[in-house]
Amino acid sequence: MSAHSTPGHDDFADVFAANDDYAAQFSMSGLKPLAARGLALVTCMDSRIEPLDMLGLKPGDAKILRNAGARVTDDTLRTLVLAVYLLGVDRVLVLPHTRCKMASVENDDVVHDLIQEEYGVDTRSLEFHTNSDQLGALKHDLERIRHHPLLPQGLPVAGAVYDVDTGRISPVDA
Template sequence: MTSAFTDVYTANADYVRDFRLAGLQPVAARGIALVTCMDSRIEPLATLGLQPGDAKILRNAGARVTDDTLRTLVLAVYMLGVERVLVLPHTRCKMASVAGDAEVHDAIYSTYGVDTRSLEFHTDNDQIGALRHDLGRIRHHPLLPDGLAVEGAVYDVDTGAVTPVDA
């Protein structure tokens, strides 16, 4: 039986033959949570010199700190060994290059006829301003501990460089 996923199931069979991650614990061995974009140009572990098991990786469009991101960070801090959080958006991000959610809604509707106005995409063309806002959401969340190390940086998709953002 063939499906739209035959290629990935076949690749998984190869992966299973050389699987070496059995026995990893569910905690973040290096105590880090990374909030980054879903963009496939980002290799979060390699970018930061991490290995499987070192970090909790949270990915979404635009690397935004949404309510779901905060929920996940609360769990990661109290149950999965996270002691520090890095928020890492990237250059040339589609979610930071549009005028706002309305532009995305309009583009989807005009191309596909799907009304997405019930969703909030969290677009913001002031990427550094959005990053600073999101860092504040983490730092001031009432369920996250005071003193949790929280920083922001921007990943350059053209060079691989990570540049800290003063926030």
């Protein structure tokens, strides 16, 4: 029995097989866990985003924090505190993107209702942090980082929006 023939793993056979190829050519052994370029990137989980390539980074350069909508949640802040003090981060870029589902609805209720109607699952115990004012949400999130009591004062924090149709990043004044 191979390492990948565990019951229930058939649904993942493609990614496990791809990992075999990846591991055969693996070249990052010994890479330090620090962010070599001092960057933490908060971005969306959207599969159209290639965070390293779009910013001219390579593995080991940055800490990448991804979630639905690129929102600065309490968990994001917890992770940033660890990244700043233990993992070499000395600047933060928050980068949502165009045509984001989390920015295309008015509020969480719309998403809860959609999931309830389509799948019969009540998700109201979760907060999705949707906001149709994407720039307003981004500015709010930047302020959350800048004013967090456990992050260093003066930590460079910037925001930008990634255009999924052009690959361009537009800085946002905030």
